[in-house]
């Protein structure tokens with residue numbers, strides 16, 4: 190049996206507490222986000238849940254960890270510094286890869302001003318034009334996308350744009366012959382119907398067309414704050430898509446419970462393709478601790494491997 194690579198997946202960290210805004214920093218969409226945080230979100234994105242998630246991650250001893258965005262809440266400058274410090278505690282850049290989410294580009298100019306702080310975890314990417322980045326990690330090629338764009342009030346949609354999609358297609362095609370397991374990281378789920386219109390990936394169909402033509406072995410996303418598994422068509426079989434739960438969310442609804450994913454990735458015994466198994470650890474409010482569970486891969490993916 191081939192060796193196993195253990196990849197941890199965290200998403201939607203929504204670090205708290207919020208730094209105190211300086212005068213003028215709330216004269217934007219940030220004011221409603223700030224009120225939403227104070228009135229509701231700070232009570233459900235909890236430090237104790239995030240700490241439990243990180244403790245479970247540490248005991249799982251992954252080979253690498255990916256974080257698929259929404260480290261911030263309203264893109265205050267101090268949030269990016271806090272997120273940089275949190276990434277440092279999570280692990281050295283060689284062991285941790287991050288991409289941004291919509292809360293990391295909450296207002297115009299935030300990306301250009303503050304993403305450079307996270308460059309070491311984004312393979313040097315420090316602006317929207319730098320995506321996708323490609324990072325080789327063990328037997329994996331991580332392709333980090335940015336769907337994070339500033340949107341109007343009440344709108345949490347994402348967009349990759351034609352130029353980024355064209356660059357992604359080129360990189361996927363180059364990597365197809367490398368024998369590496371291509372793992373696409375994108376904050377907004379690309380599966381039609383997973384997200385409501387005001388939260389969806391606007392060019393999901395175009396991303397689906399690139400993946401259908403060039404292929405990928407796995408897509409990891411977040412944004413909806415709920416655990417989900419599905420698939421998109423690929424050139425030689427279905428491509429599994431996993432959405433992780435928020436790393437900090439305390440939720441009563443079972444599908445929304447916060448936590449993280451651990452993936453065991455190995456070459457298929459046949460030598461062609463990859464076998465991927467997923468496990469979730471999520472915070473059970475009744476037990477006040479993490480509970481482990483297997484995440485079923487979509488039947489179409491299992492059938493394609495059989």
Ligand SMILES: [Fe+2]
Pocket residue numbers: 201203259290292412413414
């Ligand atoms: Fe989020």
Ligand SMILES: [Fe+2]
Pocket residue numbers: 259290291292345376411412413
């Ligand atoms: Fe999000």
